[in-house]
Amino acid sequence: MSAPQSNVRPAPDEVLVDIARYVDQFPIDSQEALTTARNCLIDTLGCGLEALSYPACTKLMGPIVPGTIVPHGAKVPGTQFQLDPVHAAFNIGCMIRWLDFNDTWLAAEWGHPSDNLGGILATADWLSRNQVAAGKAPLTMRTVLEGMIKAHEIQGILALENSFNRVGLDHVLLVKVASTAVVAKMLGLSFDEIVNAVSLAWVDGQSLRTYRHAPNTGSRKSWAAGDATSRAVRLALMAQKGEMGYPSVLTAKTWGFYDVLFKGQPFKFQRPYGSYVMENVLFKISFPAEFHAQTAVECALKLHDQVKNRLDQVERVVITTHESAIRIIDKKGPLNNPADRDHCIQYMSAIGLIFGRLTAADYEDSIASDPRIDVLRDKMTCVENADYSKDYLDPSKRSIANAIQIFFKDGTQTENVVVEYPIGHRRRRAEGIPHLEAKFRTNLARRFPVRQQQAILALALDQARLEHTPVHEFVDLFVI
Numbered sequence: 214m215s216a217p218q219s220n221v222r223p224a225p226d227e228v229l230v231d232i233a234r235y236v237d238q239f240p241i242d243s244q245e246a247l248t249t250a251r252n253c254l255i256d257t258l259g260c261g262l263e264a265l266s267y268p269a270c271t272k273l274m275g276p277i278v279p280g281t282i283v284p285h286g287a288k289v290p291g292t293q294f295q296l297d298p299v300h301a302a303f304n305i306g307c308m309i310r311w312l313d314f315n316d317t318w319l320a321a322e323w324g325h326p327s328d329n330l331g332g333i334l335a336t337a338d339w340l341s342r343n344q345v346a347a348g349k350a351p352l353t354m355r356t357v358l359e360g361m362i363k364a365h366e367i368q369g370i371l372a373l374e375n376s377f378n379r380v381g382l383d384h385v386l387l388v389k390v391a392s393t394a395v396v397a398k399m400l401g402l403s404f405d406e407i408v409n410a411v412s413l414a415w416v417d418g419q420s421l422r423t424y425r426h427a428p429n430t431g432s433r434k435s436w437a438a439g440d441a442t443s444r445a446v447r448l449a450l451m452a453q454k455g456e457m458g459y460p461s462v463l464t465a466k467t468w469g470f471y472d473v474l475f476k477g478q479p480f481k482f483q484r485p486y487g488s489y490v491m492e493n494v495l496f497k498i499s500f501p502a503e504f505h506a507q508t509a510v511e512c513a514l515k516l517h518d519q520v521k522n523r524l525d526q527v528e529r530v531v532i533t534t535h536e537s538a539i540r541i542i543d544k545k546g547p548l549n550n551p552a553d554r555d556h557c558i559q560y561m562s563a564i565g566l567i568f569g570r571l572t573a574a575d576y577e578d579s580i581a582s583d584p585r586i587d588v589l590r591d592k593m594t595c596v597e598n599a600d601y602s603k604d605y606l607d608p609s610k611r612s613i614a615n616a617i618q619i620f621f622k623d624g625t626q627t628e629n630v631v632v633e634y635p636i637g638h639r640r641r642r643a644e645g646i647p648h649l650e651a652k653f654r655t656n657l658a659r660r661f662p663v664r665q666q667q668a669i670l671a672l673a674l675d676q677a678r679l680e681h682t683p684v685h686e687f688v689d690l691f692v693i
Contacts, residue, residue: 218466225408225460228480229415232367232390233407235486236398241359246488248676250358253316253365255673256496256649257327258691259656260315261308262291263573266659269551270311273436274304285342287335290691291660298332298339302392302446306331306439312573313435313555316637317495317504318365319537319605319613322372324384326494328438329364332392332446333357334688336399341684351683352399358680360395362491367391369490373608374481378541380474383420385441390414392445400453409458413448415470416462427544430553483608493611496637498648500571505538506558508632509615513565515630516617520566524585526621530593532562533616533629535601543595551576559590562617604633613638650674660693 241247264270275294276282287301288294294304306328309315316327334357341351368391377384390411397410420441424433452458463470464479471479500510509532520527534543544557554560554576563586564575574580601614618629636645653673657666669690672679679687 223461225412225458226463228463229408229411229458229460231486232394232411233404235367236363236394237404237407239363239486241362241488243362243488243492246362246491247358247680249491249494250361250365251673251676251679252496252646252649253327253361253491253494254330254358255653256498257309257315257330258290259653260310260312260501261305262656262660263314264308264311265291267311267573269432270308270435273307276300285339285346287339287342288685288688288692290688291693293693296335298335299443299446299450301335301339302332303436303439303443304331305335306442307436308439310438311435312501313503314497314501314573317497318369318372318490319495319504319611320369320373321376321606322378322384322387323504323537324368324372324387325438326365326368326388326391326490327361328385328388329368329392329395329442330361331439332396332442333360333364333399334684335443336396336446336449337684338688340399345683345685351685353680354682354684354687355680356399357684360399362488363398363486364391364395365490365494366486366488367394369494370482370484370486371480373483375475377475378422380476381421382474383422383425383437385437386414386419388438389417389441389445389448392442393448396446396449397452400449402449402453406452408460409456410449410452412458412460412462413452413456414445416459417444417448419474424552425541425556427546427553430556431550432552434552434556493639495613495635495639496645496649498637498645498652499635500561501555501573501576502561502571503542503556503558504635505535505542505613506561506615507635507637508613509534509538509558509562509617510565510571511632511635512615512617512630513562514569514571515632516619516627517566517569519627520619521569523621524567524589526623527589527592527619528622529620530562530566530589531618531620531629532558532593532595533598533601533618533631534558534595535605535614536597537602537605538615539595539597545590548581554581557590558595558615559593560586562593563589566617566619601633611638661691665690 393414604612616631
């Protein structure tokens with residue numbers, strides 16, 4: 214006969230306490246992190262502006278009930294929508310993730326920490342507008358930048374040693390946890406209330422990775438993070454109203470997260486929370502491609518001139534890569550939609566070799582129907598390099614190495630072109646930032662007239678001025 218289970222409510226799990234203490238008490242004083250956060254902010258918003266050119270994205274946006282306008286609500290950049298913070302978070306999160314062009318974090322788990330901007334910016338804008346309406350001081354963009362740093366850190370540190378994808382869970386659960394914690398702090402919740410809010414995020418239903426993998430790859434992967442960050446705002450608002458938490462949500466026997474969803478294993482941590490993740494985050498500067506393939510596309514572009522007039526002479530193409538890339542984006546067979554194609558290393562590399570480019574439009578049916586792409590894909594083989602896999606996880610390197618070599622039917626071959634670090638890597642930051650700013654200028658021009666572009670740029674590129682700008686004034690610059 215088993216002993217009865219104790220009904221004594223335990224102290225909160227240490228993981229919850231550490232997250233709450235970090236968002237509640239840790240001061241952000243790293244200038245590198247703040248500068249990188251500003252670059253991340255403009256890049257992320259720029260990615261969202263580009264996505265607004267795609268009806269598949271915009272059809273999901275706007276209020277749930279058409280025509281609804283929320284007084285003092287959060288505004289959605291690049292649109293005329295003014296919504297409640299929960300749905301504004303979904304809108305912003307959806308547009309910034311749609312094209313798979315915002316920042317990336319690669320570790321045991323991967324993901325895109327700037328996905329949290331949906332909840333952070335929507336909440337900050339909503340709070341700022343309401344405080345001004347009440348005769349109080351608005352929030353400033355420094356609050357947004359600090360919130361971004363902390364959300365990046367929570368998501369990224371949890372990802373360093375803990376692989377959620379290996380148990381079939383999607384990384385957007387970390388977006389929900391990180392956004393919940395940061396938004397709860399922005400709402401002014403007490404330490405205990407932040408703990409409650411974070412527990413609600415862990416106990417919530419978690420997304421499967423079904424929509425990221427063959428044979429079910431689909432467009433949900435483009436709005437899943439928007440869904441997660443908006444759900445975070447909802448949970449934080451519930452905690453603000455006094456909704457109770459679940460202190461042993463992770464460790465409870467049988468019913469906790471570890472036993473139900475993580476094979477009974479507790480989380481492992483490599484380092485304490487600080488500003489490490491923002492300082493080391495990876496920017497997608499050149500290509501809207503799943504990040505494990507970024508360097509492969511760089512290799513392909515280097516080889517374009519050597520192969521573009523010899524496509525019919527190619528016998529085989531060898532892509533040397535790392536284990537994570539093989540597990541996630543090594544695909545054979547039919548590719549059914551853009552979401553399938555931007556997670557196929559062979560497709561992305563083929564586009565680079567054939568056309569000398571890779572843009573969001575290259576995933577659409579009009580380009581994918583070119584028969585040369587699948588012919589070349591069929592000749593490609595992915596091979597793991599153990600050193601690439603090791604360096605991918607090395608905290609001092611965090612490389613994302615790929616190499617491509619082409620063998621022709623006449624027995625000749627190209628050199629084996631290797632790129633270890635993409636242009637968006639911290640080791641190439643000085644080289645990358647001018648390209649990041651150019652990417653932002655291009656994306657502004659997609660949506661706004663010249664004068665509006667200039668006003669946004671003048672503020673967005675001025676660190677000190679931006680940090681002191683009220684959030685609602687910043688967001689108003691992006692209204693069409």
